[in-house]
Amino acid sequence: MTVDLGFGLLILALIVTSYAAVAAIVGVSRNDNRWVNSARLASLITFPLLTLAVVVLLYLITTGHYEVSYVYAVSSNAMPLYLKLTALWGGQAGSLVFWSWLMAAFSSAVMLRKWDRDREFLPWVIVVTMITLIFFLGMVIFFENPFVRFWGTPMGARIEAMFPPVGSELLVPNDGRGLNPLLRHPGMIIHPPMLYLGFVSFVIPFAFALAALITGRTDDRWIRITRRWTLVAWLFLTIGLVLGMRWAYDVLGWGGYWGWDPVEIAALMPWLTGTAFLHSVMIQEKRGMFKQWNMLLIILTYDLVIYGTFLTRSGVLSSVHAFAQSAIGPLFFAFIALTFVVSIWLMLLRWKSLRSEGQLQSLLSRETLFLINNLLFLGLFIECFWGVNFPLLSELVTGQKVTFGPEWYIRATGPLWGGLLLLMGIAPISAWQISTIKTLGRAFWKPFIPSLAAVGVVLALGIRQPGAIIGFWLVALVASVTIYEYWRGIRARSHSTGENVFQAIWRLTEKNRRRYGGYIIHLGIIFMALGVIGIEVFQQQTQGALTPGQQLELADYTVTYKSLAEWDTADGKNVARAVMEVSRDGKVLQELYPRRDYYYDSQQPMTIPGVRSTIEDDIYVILVDWEPISTRQATFKVFRNPLVSWLWFGSIILILGSIIAVWPTPERESAR
Amino acid sequence: MQRKFIIGIALIIAAIVYLIVSSSQASAQYFLTVEELQQKGQQMAGRELRISGAVLGETIQFDSATLDLSFDVVHIPGDNKEIEAQGGLAEVLHQAVIDPTLPRLHVVYNGPMPDLLKNEAQAIMTGTLDDAGVFHASELLLKCPTRYDEAVPEQTGN
Structure with missing residues (x-):
């Protein structure tokens, strides 16, 4: 029942969203403000609707409704409440719902601003934000439905479906599989929402940019209206990236924070174009230049945001293959291609009115330096894009x-x-x-x-x-x-x-x-x-197998292995934890506890380093391996990471x- | 005046292109299957390569004092479609390990024994081939396709 309610809310939201987009267009074409107002109200309603849908999903997760396959996949009885709440974005379907909810929240916030002077933008901002929302809701409803349940057929097969197949019975598992242990970390709890906040807020400047193109009001008005949105988007995106780095440093246990993984790069690319945009809009405000360029940057940023959502949606580990098998991958690419082509076409239509009002006059003027800054950011973006896509290309060619x-x-x-x-x-x-x-x-x-x-x-x-x-x-x-x-x-x-x-x-x-x-x-x-x-x-590193009392030397530090203990915890994991003593010049500085948690339910180990962090350097100790009980020998890897706390x-x-x-x-x- | 700018911009673009090209020549990794590697043989020696194969469980040797690790991998297809056609990754890995006719490659690595290194795991290794045909891995990634997705979950009796 609750499940149907959640799904019904999603469908209702999709209907309202579609109505808002259509009503806004009707309003413009008939030049009738009543239609536009109606569209505005409709887009305001999407927020409470999706809030309720999110609440329903959270209810199902926290109360352990494991007959819902999404709940089964991301939650389990052993998980504490705060982790269950974060399970909302722990998987693909949930994170798409979360994305849609943020989109509704932000478009509502925009709808509530005073529109008197920019009335002509309003319908087009509605159209752009609502079309984006339609796309995500469509994905959720038709392809990645978080409310799908398990059904057992009379033949004994298990089916995942929204509505009961004929003659089948609901299957209710006792317990869920639980959130991927790697994602059970404070950094991971706020990293995805921050990244998503950044992603979604970039849709707003894009919506105004398109509104400016369509209405022909291509002066810097749209930039002034959205300049705070852009900064906020950039801030959240930056926080999201930094938290991701911190999480990698604390949890992945390889001694670094950034591995140039395609998922990381996918989140970095909109940051690169967004940062370029943030800088070059200042030139448009001050000198009326770079207008075409700014349009291009915000269009790129928008599509990279969609691309980034597609690649990063459920954290790090779920394989990209899951997408290849469902229709969601091609649809994402189709949506990206369509919005890109339409936006660029609109931009070309207004190309002349986007001409610069000023000219670059001197090679060392601030405008020129901003231009170079932009070229470098764009260059970084092109390198990243090339790096991610070249493997596909080279294989094809x-x-x-x-x-x-x-x-x-x-x-x-x-x-x-x-x-x-x-x-x-x-x-x-x-x-x-x-x-x-x-x-x-x-x-x-x-x-x-x-x-x-x-x-x-x-x-x-x-x-x-x-x-x-x-x-x-x-x-x-x-x-x-x-x-x-x-x-x-x-x-x-x-x-x-x-x-x-x-x-x-x-x-x-x-x-x-x-x-x-x-x-x-x-x-x-x-x-x-x-x-x-x-x-x-x-960065320096050393490694070795030690028995208690033995030590590893790195730079002028000595890391001594004291002891190791292994035990099972109530929430279903096995913990092996070593006690290490860090000293320098014979003076004991600190004890570190590198450990390894093994999660029985997902059969996944998690290596958590012991870190001594100072403004000078970090001593980062990883417990690599140990001989069970008998010899008490254990293998450690020690990194010295100078200056990293400045990051x-x-x-x-x-x-x-x-x-x-x-x-x-x-x-x-x-x-x- | 405008010419100066065009030249300047062109220089920056040229620099970016140069960076991409020179880095690609210096540090692109060629992704090969075990079979392809053995066909190309010594012409690939010394280059940075990425090889994927199925781990042969009984060949795994690990010295926990020196962290020297060695094992053999068996050829598996590199193409995802081919893997799907043969029944999915888990099936392909399973078949590879029991088929003695497939080409094999000896791999050495120094570092901690990865948790997932076991029979029928897929190993994706970055490293170089030496003259003796031994692969020296500098990076080791492992994937174990689990089938627990397909298992019917335990359920209450209703």
């Missing part, structure tokens, strides 16, 4: 399957990341429109000198790897440019207003949140870069910066 591993990505993308860091150092002090070597040099030399001093320190520490030296120099350059920019602003303010330094910092940031929030984001990025350089260039610290700074940039500015809002 030559019959020889070729794949690219992390080494390929590091080689191909490394210089472009470096180039972006360099731009981050130059662009903030370059002038708009006309900027020459001379004017740039005059502004540049002051922050440049401290960065050279940093290189001196790096060399004095005995670091000789060219990649690391360049990397550290770039980090120092961006840091000193950013601080210099802040300092200039503060000094100017306190001179003219007599405020003290702290007041000046506060007022300065408040006056131009996006600019100074952006600088804080840049600072966050370079802290993250420190972590990346540390782990990529300086996490930097991401917190980045989030703070984004929040500052997103925070509403009251005065300006009311002036609009």
